[in-house]
């Protein structure tokens with residue numbers, strides 16, 4: 001375990017490493033319990049660096065021998081690394097260490113998954129493989145030799161030689177150690193080919209375990225589409241002769257962009273219509289794209305230090321979002337992304353874990369792979385693009401690639417490129433990187449003599465360690481509608497930079513209705529109490545699909561909140577207006593399916609808390625159930641027509657059009673189930689011809705409490721497919737009623753197929769409990785205790801995954817005193833656990849404040 005005294009790393013303390021690594025040569029002799037790693041590292045003094053001791057990171061390594069320029073040395077070895085005297089000029093450092101991949105349960109460094117060797121080095125996992133300056137600003141070309149009897153031996157870069165019992169790889173592109181990768185196993189490949197627009201022929205492979213071959217074609221197609229898109233849109237070509245993707249069952253995150261050898265959680269690559277839902281396909285396509293796009297935004301230009309993580313992640317998320325928007329439906333993608341942002345980033349930004357997009361200190365960097373760094377980081381790029389315009393955005397990006405190719409760069413470098421390309425001063429904009437918290441925006445209107453004026457007020461509430469906030473640059477996209485619903489002023493982007501600021505529109509014949517923050521043009525909370533009539537008007541007429549959806553969403557939220565606090569009936573006027581929209585056959589089915597969605601219970605809890613009301617999870621659950629029941633009853637007459645429209649006759653394809661229809665069909669089936677108690681869902685379950693339909697039907701049956709036989713049948717059909725079984729585990733907890741969610745979780749963690757050491761399975765079960773709002777927040781605290789028990793248990797083996805899931809407690813101060821006390825007690829119980837990981841102790845202490 002890690003040392004007890006937490007060390008904190010600060011951005012302001014950055015200093016370059018004293019040496020450059022001119023080349024790194026590694027030999028791996030693989031054995032599960034005793035792998036030998038022999039390193040030959042050529043160091044030369046780094047002229048720009050301050051004087052320092054020679055220190056190499058290294059953790060959990062057994063040093064066998066070390067030498068400098070061929071002379072044996074006896075370095076000083078600590079739990080963090082190795083220190084020794086070195087010559088003043090260039091020198092060759094060699095070492096041999098022993099590691100035990102089969103005992104590596106943290107899944108960081110070199111580990112084993114189902115008999116296969118694989119690596120995960122980002123952020124600081126390479127130091128568990130050998131002694132090295134394990135920091136992103138030290139870049140070197142790597143040569144790797146792998147010795148093993150396993151048939152497939154892979155590493156980064158291009159193949160040098162593959163022979164009996166060994167393989168040699170050479171990566172000509174200097175890279176930081178976090179992009180190192182090695183894979184060895186009994187794998188089969190699904191092969192493909194791509195010719196770059198510059199004429200380079202690239203061999204493509206998706207490597208999987210025998211038996212999974214049929215789940216590869218979609219990933220391969222997604223890869224090719226991504227490669228073409230990056231050429232067409234960003235002018236970026238691939239730069240090696242081979243690109244490998246490997247699927248691994250045990251993986252802490254989604255995937256990893258190692259140079260030329262991307263390693264994926266199998267859930268983020270394996271796909272087939274029988275076993276994957278439309279949502280899985282879309283997610284896989286996006287993650288393949290994301291990792292591929294990292295080849296330029298991450299690998300060719302990397303980060304100087306881990307505080308700059310958003311430099312590659314925010315930008316790459318923004319790029320994968322744009323890719324999906326281009327390939328599928330842009331409005332649907334935008335709405336889905338905002339839903340995600342509000343569900344995951346807003347709670348973070350508004351709670352004890354709030355941190356800037358570029359944090360300024362950390363104890364464990366793995367705790368900062370957050371929705372703020374990734375998704376808010378992507379929003380910041382989106383705002384920048386909106387402010388400078390598309391043309392200048394791409395001009396700046398070209399300059400970024402030209403100026404920083406091969407660099408380990410910073411946010412300052414990134415912004416300087418925009419300033420130089422556009423002549424803009426971005427010093428105020430930079431606050432988006434340093435100020436945590438979600439800005440609040442409010443506007444007032446006035447109209448006189450044909451001039452309409454919008455006055456904006458902004459403020460950002462304090463966050464931990466940041467009491468005072470300065471005004472941000474907020475791009476507010478606004479359009480104006482006339483009284484008859486026609487658009488009288490088309491969308492324009494107002495740049496709000498002051499705490500209070502006015503904008504006027506002249507020459508209007510009547511007072512318009514504003515449509516503010518179109519497309520969710522900035523990650524802020526719009527605080528206005530917009531009159532219900534205005535929202536209904538926008539729902540009916542807004543030309544901006546996002547704001548049309550948003551109008552309905554806010555009416556839904558208000559209706560639900562009134563139900564929770566006053567027992568009010570669901571808002572009939574809203575339901576009628578929404579029913580109108582749902583029957584507009586000109587609107588794409590995917591959009592209408594989103595319109596049918598209602599705020600999640602956790603979102604309502606946050607909304608209530610924002611209004612100063614203590615959320616009552618049971619009351620929220622009851623109100624949500626009642627609303628669903630009312631929707632079904634009120635729209636009963638139009639459900640058959642919608643179901644008809646949702647029918648797909650053609651063979652299954654996971655494209656936007658078909659998945660949109662199926663999404664609408666599933667939403668309709670859910671309403672139907674409220675009326676018939678599950679009859680239609682049972683029929684749909686029996687007749688399902690793909691996983692999307694099968695799972696949608698099963699979800700309805702779980703919600704209706706008629707799931708016993710269907711769950712058994714599903715299990716019998718899919719018990720040998722791990723990825724499908726994760727759905728089976730998760731669904732019956734996530735959708736269970738609040739009275740049974742905890743008991744179901746307790747039963748399922750005892751199921752023979754529950755395996756806490758597999759992060760996907762752990763997340764499927766415990767993550768589902770944490771996501772069942774009323775179930776997790778059961779008043780007696782059983783949900784809290786059960787999760788805490790499992791977090792404590794997992795922390796001793798896999799701190800990363802355990803710490804990540806502890807985020808479930810981040811909202812604890814929102815609730816009533818009883819629940820607060822129960823959650824706090826669990827956090828304290830976790831904190832008191834002897835030998836707690838650095839990951840978990842940082843998370844828990846931040847949450848306790």
Ligand code: ARG
Nearest residue numbers: 122123253255256257366369
């Ligand atoms: N860079 C990976 C990505 O594309 C994430 C890897 C993070 N891994 C970790 N252990 N923190 O998003």
Ligand code: ZN
Nearest residue numbers: 290294313316
């Ligand atoms: Zn990434």
